[in-house]
Amino acid sequence: MTEQALTFGLEQELQSIPETEPLIRVVDLKKDFGKLKVLKGLNEQVKKGEVISIVGPSGSGKSTFLRCLNLLERPTSGQVFFEGTEITAKGVDINRHRQKMGMVFQLFNIFPHLTVSENICLAPVMLGKRKKPEMQEYADQLLKRVGLLDKRNEHPGRLSGGQKQRLAIVRALAMNPDVMLFDEPTSALDPEMVGEVLDVIVKLVSEGMTSVIVTHEMGFAREVSDRVLFMDDGIIAEQGPPDEIFDHPQNPRTQEFFSKVLR
Amino acid sequence: MFANTIKVVVKYGYLFVDGLKYTLYLSAISVFFGAIFGSLIAMMRMSHFRTVRTVATAYIEAIRCTPLLLQLYFFYFMLPDLLPILNDKFICISVALVINCSAYTSEIVRAGIQAVDRGQMEAARSLGLDARQTMRRVILPQAVKNILPALCNEFIMIIKETSLASVFFIGDIMTQYRVISGAMYLVIEPLIVAGVIYFILTFSLSKLVASYERRLKVGD
Numbered sequence: 001m002t003e004q005a006l007t008f009g010l011e012q013e014l015q016s017i018p019e020t021e022p023l024i025r026v027v028d029l030k031k032d033f034g035k036l037k038v039l040k041g042l043n044e045q046v047k048k049g050e051v052i053s054i055v056g057p058s059g060s061g062k063s064t065f066l067r068c069l070n071l072l073e074r075p076t077s078g079q080v081f082f083e084g085t086e087i088t089a090k091g092v093d094i095n096r097h098r099q100k101m102g103m104v105f106q107l108f109n110i111f112p113h114l115t116v117s118e119n120i121c122l123a124p125v126m127l128g129k130r131k132k133p134e135m136q137e138y139a140d141q142l143l144k145r146v147g148l149l150d151k152r153n154e155h156p157g158r159l160s161g162g163q164k165q166r167l168a169i170v171r172a173l174a175m176n177p178d179v180m181l182f183d184e185p186t187s188a189l190d191p192e193m194v195g196e197v198l199d200v201i202v203k204l205v206s207e208g209m210t211s212v213i214v215t216h217e218m219g220f221a222r223e224v225s226d227r228v229l230f231m232d233d234g235i236i237a238e239q240g241p242p243d244e245i246f247d248h249p250q251n252p253r254t255q256e257f258f259s260k261v262l263r
Numbered sequence: 264m265f266a267n268t269i270k271v272v273v274k275y276g277y278l279f280v281d282g283l284k285y286t287l288y289l290s291a292i293s294v295f296f297g298a299i300f301g302s303l304i305a306m307m308r309m310s311h312f313r314t315v316r317t318v319a320t321a322y323i324e325a326i327r328c329t330p331l332l333l334q335l336y337f338f339y340f341m342l343p344d345l346l347p348i349l350n351d352k353f354i355c356i357s358v359a360l361v362i363n364c365s366a367y368t369s370e371i372v373r374a375g376i377q378a379v380d381r382g383q384m385e386a387a388r389s390l391g392l393d394a395r396q397t398m399r400r401v402i403l404p405q406a407v408k409n410i411l412p413a414l415c416n417e418f419i420m421i422i423k424e425t426s427l428a429s430v431f432f433i434g435d436i437m438t439q440y441r442v443i444s445g446a447m448y449l450v451i452e453p454l455i456v457a458g459v460i461y462f463i464l465t466f467s468l469s470k471l472v473a474s475y476e477r478r479l480k481v482g483d
Contacts, residue, residue, distance in 0.1 A: 070389060072385055072388065072389060095388075095391050095392070095393045096391065097391075098388065098389055098390070098391040099390070099391030101389070102389070102390075103385075103386075103389035105382060105385065105386060105389075107382055109380070109382035109383060109385060109386035110386075111383065111386070111387075111401055111405075112405065113404045113405050113408075122390075122392075122400060122401075123387070123390035123391060123392055126392060126396055126400065127390075127391055127392070168386075171390070172389070172390070175390055175391065
């Protein structure tokens with residue numbers, strides 16, 4: 001197959017937003033779970049085409065931060081802007097904005113009662129993105145690109161973890177999102193399946209898909225990211241290009257963390 | 264005693280068949296309408312509005328914490344007073360059974376829905392489906408797998424509980440027992456026959472449900 005045929009054929013249809021406005025902008029984001037302060041005021045932005053990895057010790061608020069971006073978790077205070085719209089504002093139709101923010105979960109969350117193909121077609125058909133026959137063709141294209149075309153009519157119960165996660169990725173892509181949020185996409189996988197999922201993500205970001213990736217795979221984060229955020233105890237303790245963060249961390253907490261995970 | 268038991272079957276078997284029909288009929292009505300109302304109450308129980316939740320919880324607890332026999336008496340006497348049209352004991356008993364059943368099935372439905380992994384809801388919502396669409400296309404189809412076997416077991420329970428309705432001579436198996444025992448001046452023998460009918464009915468049904476449940480599990 002040629003390189004051309006391997007692309008996901010992303011149809012990025014960004015609304016006309018000011019050049020200066022980043023795709024996602026977060027202002028003073030805070031999240032409490034009862035008395036526990038998980039996020040303590042984050043300010044960050046994601047530009048179009050940017051690939052950001054979020055690393056840090058467990059319990060530092062990485063996943064919570066990611067889940068606040070599409071409001072699966074409601075922030076306690078602060079604002080999230082997506083394509084220039086404040087989605088945390090009252091009366092915003094969050095469902096419409098979520099259509100443009102794909103999400104991939106640690107535990108795949110594939111719909112077990114639907115076939116592989118139906119998993120992909122459900123949301124786009126239901127939300128009127130495409131007609132069913134057309135969507136099924138598109139689903140086949142997507143499945144072909146992640147090597148799952150022969151499974152199209154099977155139920156996900158028969159898939160391996162790696163196959164499920166690849167399916168979850170194309171299920172999110174089927175909505176033609178403007179950004180992809182990955183929440184520890186390989187943490188629940190057997191080691192031999194991590195590679196196949198990371199390959200798909202690498203291919204995807206190389207095509208210019210804006211992505212925010214929470215991960216423990218440091219080598220992968222270094223390879224794909226434009227920027228790495230190191231989170232610790234509810235704040236972004238340090239951020240910068242991967243080489244700087246991994247090789248010359250300034251913050252003592254970052255140094256300590258990497259001295260443990262990078263050997 | 265054995266000879267008398269045979270005599271009961273031969274002479275009055277047709278009455279038991281009649282009673283069996285009523286028992287099944289009452290049970291089916293109870294579970295069918297009970298499941299419909301129960302689903303509504305389950306939805307109320309999971310509502311965003313506190314008052315709605317409280318009303319549903321109060322209803323469920325009131326039903327579950329009082330005896331069925333009391334409820335049967337209650338509706339048997341209250342409904343005709345309330346609405347003269349309802350002056351029919353079969354209707355009154357059915358209403359009481361449906362209401363009783365709805366409280367139990369609502370808990371079955373709620374448990375079935377809440378047993379669906381939270382990640383399923385999150386995945387559907389992250390794709391942009393709203394709460395309603397998620398419920399209809401993602402959560403409910405999976406919840407049904409949890410709910411159906413439990414609902415069948417509820418049907419089996421109700422088959423036994425309808426026997427209480429014989430207090431009002433409703434025509435079920437136990438009503439027929441009372442008729443036959445009165446006619447033959449026999450107590451134990453018709454009781455044995457009734458017991459065997461109940462046993463065969465509920466035992467075979469619960470075996471059916473168990474195998475059905477196993478098949479659902481394989482499908483996962």
